Amino acid sequence: MKGLTRDRAISVALVAPSLILIAIFVYGFIGFTGFSSLTKWDSLEPNFTFVGLHNFARLFATVPTDRFLCDLRNMVTFTVLFLIGSISLGFILAVLLDRHVKGEGIFRNIFLFPMAISYIVTGVIWRWILGPGSPETGALGINLIFEKLGLGFLKWKWFTEPSSVHISATSSFGVFLSHIGLGGLTTSYVGLSLATISVAIAATWQMSGYTMAMYLAALRGIPTEMREAARVDGASEPQIYRRVIVPMIRPVTLSALIVLGHISLKIFDLVVSMTGPGPAFATDVPAFYMWETTFRGNNFAQGAAIAVLLLLFVALLIVPYLVSSTRSEVRR
């Protein structure tokens, strides 16, 4: 009995250092960042004068800069394209591999290996593949291939394209929207940043192996009898996928959405190495803006405000996931 309580004490002593470190370096630091975001700390010298939500209000204004609004648009564009790309590609590859084809191991490794590489390396390579070229250099990368194939009309500016697709304010729908007080929807901030497509392509190349691995594991977990039963009932292959398999792997889709979704909200390295903020902030993202504002511009309070919002976006996605998955574990 005495030994037991002694062991208990030791067990707490074993985890205590880690728990204390996480308490300070995660929660304490988040608290400090939150506090800093409410201050006037805009130079290397800390200045903790309270300014309320001033730093947040500045982010959502268009003057002196609309950079954060562009960032939000890019973040949403990137997340949507990246999720659609990785999930559909990963699913298709998993379905193809599920048939126990010859050389499955080799294929699987080819689709998965980009995950082992850093975003910096990925960015350096893809910046060249999707580099649009200039009048001096001539066409580069994919544009060069288009040119060689006589498809020159497909050439475009890739990640240097400054414009975004959005509802035109002068179109009849745009006029209608401003009539009913929704004119805000016709600004360039509510749209699709075209340059971001390039970043999403590179990220999909890197991460679709992850969804493939998850889907493949899930497909292999479906008992053969279920497919057989559906087949006996006269269901065609596409029907089996639609009616039996897709519903069964829905939980995998949900975790992939959450895991990849939170990665895409945080995306930083790939943007740094591939494009930077881009023309008219066409590929800028909040994580990059935060870094530049804080560690290049020394505007710590403003950077802290961006960090707080970024954390909030991620938390909205992750907290329900964490709560539900740890709770179901306890029940089990």
Place this chain on the structure above:
Amino acid sequence: MSTLAHRRVVHPAAVVIYCLLVIAAFLYLVPIYLQVVTGFKSFQEVSLSTMWRFPRTFSLASFAKAWLGSEAQGMNGLAANFMNSVYITVPATLISAFLGSLNGYVLAKWRFRGANVLFPLLLFGMFIPYQSILIPLVQVLDRIGLYGTRGGLIFVHVVYGIPITTLIFRNYYAIIPDELLEASKIDGAGILGMYANILFPLSIPGFVVVMIWQFTSIWNDFLFGLIVTSSPSLQPITVALNNLAGSFYVEWNVQMAGALIAALPTLLIYIFLSRYFMRGLLAGSVKG
């Protein structure tokens, strides 16, 4: 019987599936093809209009330049940064794996009151955008004399590696039967004895998974390297590669060679231990 029926239904489609897979594999390898052929081209042969073409002569000059740098251009090679990454990644990987193993042991086998609340709080730490802790992190590292040092980076990687390593080990230990530990408890072993004699020897596959995961993510880290180190001679290879690629005067073939050098250690680990890499990947999702 069922496999026979399965084969017969699938067979006509097999050719189409195979073709699709080959095309997809080809597309996935394009970036690596470009990286390798460009890296091996000689300086004379590098021309933008022939960037997709196979090199006529193989030259290691780009690799030599990426590794050693060029005094004439005032360009630093990646050699020192590669070694920095080794000096940072290896100890950080070992320490965080060991910490994770201890935490996982306690959380799986010595559940204490409040663990159900603490565990998700701990896990949240691996999802946060690190931008939300960078400002105080720099201040604190500066106060304790770790800012701008390799030791500082090791420390940071160990701290922020705690959630993922704890999670993987906890899931790993959860499936080891309690009876094994009970038996040694009866023999008079304490909590540490049980760990050392029973659990640790069984942990080798768990350690391989965790260490591959940590090695890959620490080697590939860019943000902490960028923020915590300021002197170019102490930067890890990802930061140095980004600087190299960001300067306009460094030739493309040198950049590609540098990117290959930076990717090589994790690629090799992946090639030889892909089974464990995949296991770590799937363990990274919370349920494990």
